[in-house]
Amino acid sequence: MKYIDLRSDTVTLPTKKMREAMANAEVGDDVYGDDPTVNKLEALAAKMVNKEAAMFVASGTMGNQLAIMTHTRRGDEILTGEHNHIVVHEVGALAVLSQTMVRTISHENDFIYPEDIRKNVRSNDIHEPKTTLLSMENALSNGLVIPLDILRANYLTAKKLNLNVHLDGARLFNAATSLGCLASDLASCTDSVMFCLSKGLCAPIGSILAGDKAFIDKARKNRKLLGGGMRQAGILAAAGIIALQEMTLRLKEDHDNAKYLGKILLETGLVELDLSRIQINMVFFRFKQSDFPHERFRAYLLQNGVKINGSDDEYRFVTHNDIDRDDIVKTVKLIQKFQ
Ligand SMILES: Cc1ncc(COP(=O)(O)O)c(C=O)c1O
Missing domain, CATH: 3.90.1150.10 (Aspartate Aminotransferase, domain 1)
Incomplete structure (x- = not known):
């Protein structure tokens, strides 16, 4: 049936065109940086969100957790929404893998506003943990989309407080489509952004983590640490290229x-x-x-x-x-x- x-x-299945591209993909050992299809996907992904660099990862969870691991140090505190995926659906990985704390923000719609950041960031008091990261989600998994002006205001507030800003954009292109803006407009309100090639974009496997070059170089080493260095991953990246070029539209x-x-x-x-x-x-x-x-x-x-x-x-x-x-x-x- x-x-x-x-x-x-x-649950989306890869399209016929994806399967053909996968079958015919030119591949190499990506841990050596030798896979031309992965390299092409990463360059395309970086361009679409206007970041210096991007990295192909196995899943959205891995992309988010690598962002956390790369932005933070042991004992740091992360500000994020109480229902955000990184808190509720990633098996406590931010504690297990990065040994970070989390301070959650609660709003009816799961939005985060600048005053939440100002109110919840820790002071320099000797007793308190250090807040180093704001992690937002857009689109939210409650189906709502945070408007660009709120994201931007949050970003500017966080930067004034010396925080890094990550965006869980598992459905980044849905958010951009809904707002009538570019994915790069949303990504401009972040230091790092994760987006999924699977989900609505139909690639069978894979997500992207993007940011500046120094950040992605460090995240690439962390990906290897987690056993996420993939070899002839161009087979998967070939579908990811179609996801970005066609399925986003x-x-x-x-x-x-x-x-x-x-x-x-x-x-x-x-x-x-x-x-x-x-x-x-x-x-x-x-x-x-x-x-x-x-x-x-x-x-x-x-x-x-x-x-x-x-x-x-x-x-x-x-x-x-x-x-x-x-x-x-x-x-x-x-x-x-x-x-
Ligand atoms: C908002 C959000 N972030 C992250 C993820 C994680 O993606 P993955 O299932 O590829 O680990 C999901 C998955 O549904 C999600 O909805």
Whole structure:
């Protein structure tokens, strides 16, 4: 059975063109810097975010953690949002790998504002840890996008306080598409940025960490320390090049599909859903019925070929390259038929 898979954009399959490019990729030993396809991907990635250098890494988590490891020293404190991926979904790696502390900022929308940075940065008191890094996320995993002026104000505030600034841009190109700006505009508010080539961009594996040359040189050594030096990685980078050159240009289609899905879900009258919060490819909603049979509902959708994620409290449907309007209509009709 071909499933309609709304669990995440991480489920996207590489396109036919990606598979062909992978099969034909020119490769070499990347630990020696000899892989021409990896070199091409890294140069392209650096250019797209207007940074001096970029490095191909195995995953978004690895890119974020390498950024933390490279920016900080043991015992340093990081300022970040309480629900940000680096805190909640990276297995405590910032403590395990970099031995850093974290001070989280809480806001309803998970935004961070300049006053949060000023308020939470530690003083020079002999007793306190040293705050050295601000880590932001955009797009946020709650589906919202932080506007460019807030990111810029945060960056300027952090720099005045001598902090480095990292951006977890797993969905950087979704954020840029939503804001109608360039990925490089968002990256200009950071010292380092991570973005994923998999997820909505459909590459099978891989993310990019970008920053200035000295930072990336140091991060490259840290990547080796973690066992992340890959050899003929051009096979994967070949798909990454197509992800950046072509798949970044089609994300609006996913965003429009998400808005359409939100609209017709709302029209069923069965759910609570805020259309203004559909800013990228994610639709969050709750069922109105207080005793809604969630477990039976999820099993019913699965039996009928629809895979979903979400807790009883809130469902999240994610649109992507392998979801079209017919899939969306079919899913909503199934929801309407559920009893
Ligand atoms: C916001 C955010 N950051 C980082 C990551 C980590 O990416 P990966 O799964 O490639 O480690 C994800 C993954 O979903 C994410 O949503």
